Amino acid sequence: MKVNIDVFISYSSSEFNNVNAIKNILEKNNISCWMAPHSIPVGCSYANEIPAAIRNCGMFLLMLSSSSQKSQWVQKEVSLALSYGKTVLPFMLENCELTESFNFYLTDVQRYNAYESQSEVLKELIARISRQPTQRIDVKNDSIVIGNQQTVTKADDILLNNEDRDINALGAWLSKKEPFDVDRILAGILTKIRREYQNNPNAQFIKSWLEQHYVDSFKLETFLYTLFKIGIYSNNAAEIDIQVAVIYIHSGERVYTKQARKYLERAVAILSKSPSYDDLKFKKIVYAKWLLAVTYKQERNYGYASDICEELINFINDENKIFEVPFVDALLLPQRELAVINKERVLFDYLMVQTDEIRYNVKELFHTQRRMLEFYILNNDFEKAQKLLPNLLDSFSKCGNHIDAIYQIALYQNLFEYYIYIGEKEKSQHYYKLAYDSAKRNFWKGKQQKLDDIKTIYE
Secondary structure, three states, X not given: OOOOEEEEEEOXXXXXXXXXXXXXXXXXXXXXXXXXXXXXXXXXXXXXXXXXXXHOEEEEEEEXXXXXXXXXXXXXXXHHHHHOOOEEEEEEOOOOOOOHHHHHHOOOOOOEEOOOOHHHHHHHHHHHHHOOOHHHEEEEOOEEEEOOEEEEEOXXXXXXXXXXXXXXXXXXXXXXXXXXXXXXXXXXXXXHHHHHHHHOOOHXXXXXXXXXXXXXXXXXXXXXXXXXXXXXXXXXXXXHHHXXXXXXXXXXXXXXXXXHHHHHHHHXXXXXXXXXXOHHHHHHHHHHHHHXXXXXXXXXXXXXHHHHHHHHHHHHHHHHHHXXXXXXXXXXHHHHHHHHHHOXXXXXXXXXXXXXXXXXXXXXXXXXXXXXXXXXXXXXXXXXXXXXXXXXXXXXXXXXXXXXXXXXXXXXXXXXXXHHHOOOHHHHHHHHHHHHHHHHHOOOHHHXXXXXXXXXXXO
């Protein structure tokens, strides 16, 4: 069998940053790695690409933690690797108890306890994969060293020459500024992005604008990246990342989906590392992580989307011990998403119970009721959809212009599907036109294509 890659990395999406840092170290030591989502070509199916990558890898690196053991995708990947006879290398990210299934999978398999000393364990792992003697590998000054040659620093500290120059230049620039100046500059940029998008709601236009915009002598993206790299965690920088990600997601075009994910991952890292952590930042993290799930759902990678939502629910429950944020402000996002992705009636029954709690928050009531309509349509439960419809349209009308256009389109699409299912062609065409015209007006080509595809299916 031809082996194309040295290592397939299986992990929980909630631990992406840590795992990606380890991947960078392996690759700098000439170990080729396959890791979703970066290794999956745009437009390709996860269900096709993942089995092929496992089949063509030399070894299977399992990033073990409590989260990864709960991931349905990780369980499937491990099972498939064992069925292909692959060498499984369990890399223990934390000291966690193995579930029955993972204990069964890993009986008599050597485990790498990275939670004890990640640097030391990485030495062993690199030696095992590259078949080099362990004693030739050392760790000095937070760097992985093979023999007498330093090959790579720890991933969080890897800086290319041009990055060093950016950091030095930005450091000199910042030394002449007051601390509040940076936030003021970023707040101005955020306002400009929103205004530019309002005038021209086109993802390509915004991307070009970002590439051409400078802060003093720094390109905007270089400025944002370098601020994050040197540990200046500005709330406004995170807001910019989230705003750009939302624009890219709303475009509906796959070419922007992965770019949106990079912005969201940085926003979550900024907000998490911010020196002052409060309930507003907590809710922003929830929103950004939910948007990450949406990017995977756009790519029809429902497994990863579901994993993120489940992990997000656990995160919300843990943080609520500190902040006591109401259900309406946090849990509704992942709960609604999970219910639709997995078509789980129990989750929707739970959401129905919560509608009493949110009845005075018309926006959240609208979003929840729209998801319920979507769920009923997916399950061909048109009698319940009919009963829900008057309440949904009432909450929609009460929201007035406070509902983003993207969600109005989603409602029109749901109504188009509902009326075409029950045979009311005139109403279905009316709502299809409303959805399509709005998508066209907002330059959302991906949404236009999706509507075209849906109409073709029904016709």
